[in-house]
Amino acid sequence: MSNTKRLYFIDAVRAFAILMMLQGHFVDTLMDTQYRDETNIVFTCWKYFRGITAPTFFTISGLIFSYLLIKANQTGCIKQRMRKGFLRGLMLIGIGYALRIPLFKWLIGEFNTYFLIIDVLQAIGLSLILIVLIYKLISKSTLLFSVFMLLLGITIFMTAPLYRFLEFDKIPIGLANYLTKSNGSVFTIIPWFGYVCFGSFIATLFYKYLEHPKFKLFTVLGFFGTGMLLIHKSSWLFMKLYYMLDFQLFYEVANFNYLFTRLGNVLVLFALFYLMERYIKQPLILKVGQKTLSIYVIHFIVIYGSFTGFGLNQILGRTLNPWQAVFGALIFLVSVCFISFYYARTNAFVYSVIRKIINKVKRI
Numbered sequence: 528m529s530n531t532k533r534l535y536f537i538d539a540v541r542a543f544a545i546l547m548m549l550q551g552h553f554v555d556t557l558m559d560t561q562y563r564d565e566t567n568i569v570f571t572c573w574k575y576f577r578g579i580t581a582p583t584f585f586t587i588s589g590l591i592f593s594y595l596l597i598k599a600n601q602t603g604c605i606k607q608r609m610r611k612g613f614l615r616g617l618m619l620i621g622i623g624y625a626l627r628i629p630l631f632k633w634l635i636g637e638f639n640t641y642f643l644i645i646d647v648l649q650a651i652g653l654s655l656i657l658i659v660l661i662y663k664l665i666s667k668s669t670l671l672f673s674v675f676m677l678l679l680g681i682t683i684f685m686t687a688p689l690y691r692f693l694e695f696d697k698i699p700i701g702l703a704n705y706l707t708k709s710n711g712s713v714f715t716i717i718p719w720f721g722y723v724c725f726g727s728f729i730a731t732l733f734y735k736y737l738e739h740p741k742f743k744l745f746t747v748l749g750f751f752g753t754g755m756l757l758i759h760k761s762s763w764l765f766m767k768l769y770y771m772l773d774f775q776l777f778y779e780v781a782n783f784n785y786l787f788t789r790l791g792n793v794l795v796l797f798a799l800f801y802l803m804e805r806y807i808k809q810p811l812i813l814k815v816g817q818k819t820l821s822i823y824v825i826h827f828i829v830i831y832g833s834f835t836g837f838g839l840n841q842i843l844g845r846t847l848n849p850w851q852a853v854f855g856a857l858i859f860l861v862s863v864c865f866i867s868f869y870y871a872r873t874n875a876f877v878y879s880v881i882r883k884i885i886n887k888v889k890r891i
Contacts, residue, residue: 534733536804537591538816540797544583545819549826549863550856551577556830556840558852581647581714582722582789583796588651589658589726590733593676596662597669597734605666612659619652622820626827630834645704645712648823653705653716654723673731680724684786687718688779718786725790729797743801750798757791814868821867829863 554573564570592612599608627642665671695703704712736742765781768774780787800807815822832838847855 534804535808535813536797536800537587538813539804539807540583540587540800541816541819542812543796543800544580544587545815545822546860547577547580548584549822549860551580552826552830553839553856553859554852557843557845557847557855558849559845559847562849562852578785579789579792579796581719582793584647585651585654585719585722586726586729586790586793588654589676589723590730591726592655592658593662593672593727593730594734596658596666597672597730600662600666600669609659609663612655616652616655616659619648619655619820621652622824623648623652626824626831626833628834629836631836640700641711643701643704644710645714645716647714649705650714650716650719651723654720657716657720658723658727669731669735673728676724676727676731680721680728683718683721683724684790685776685780687786688776688783690717691783721786722790722793747798747802750794750801754791754794754796754798757787757794759791761787761791815864818864818867822863825866826859826863829859 551573555577562570596605596608596612599605623646624642626648627644627646629637629639629642632638661675662672665675690706693707694709695707696709700710704710705716708715732746739745762781762784765777765784769777769781827833828838830839832841
């Protein structure tokens, strides 16, 4: 993105999402279960907004990566961009697995398949690789890529009832974990790749129309209007289609419609941040948005005890009352961001290791 047309709201959205994830994981992991009252409006709001975090991450990842791919294709740098995207996807998958390796248990000869479960990093990493492969096939036409990603996203969401409870016990567990949660995976490639597809579709709109003088106005209105329709009317629409066509899948989608409603939440969030871009274009906010990987890695180690098995989860457990959880989350947010800003170089370090490995392979 050029300096004059840099989309600062994207970094702000990423900052919001990563901070929501930090406090969400902290509170969910450490607050006593007796305080999780579904009738309490504060807890209900917290739980609802926490549910927006992952869809936002996946959608914004698809938007950013696809925009850069399209731009690189127009400037003649597509091979380098695709190679970089492919390596980044592998890097995210590798880090995702590494964070769950119980190093001390392995050293004493205790092994299990826990580290093979799939979390957000592996899902996003594989999503980036899939975008590279899809774009390589249809990079000749941005319009075709746009329509294909939109239809693919809709298809993944619409068919969710068909694959939601599949277990895939006939294939190796390492592969099955990308497709089913039955072995403990937190995220699976479907339906979450659907959000990446919608992000890719949005990226094509930004690339084609960003220079239009009324683009921002139309985009904010489009995000907000479409988002509100998805939140409030998508279930109603699927029920109408069910009664009209007597097609059972529409009924199933209408009665388990979190995918489309969460997409609506994401679009409304995009609308608000894009509208307020002028006011949220602060260096600190943008820096948080650009450090999401480092922040994620550090928070995972601190809360869940990656490698050592000793994190806040093991030390404190679910013992905090709501006030302790709130103030603890604030301290946690500040501490993790501080470490990320001043002491962590996760991206640069991992990229340098990958480059060294590739160079050695090439020499061999």
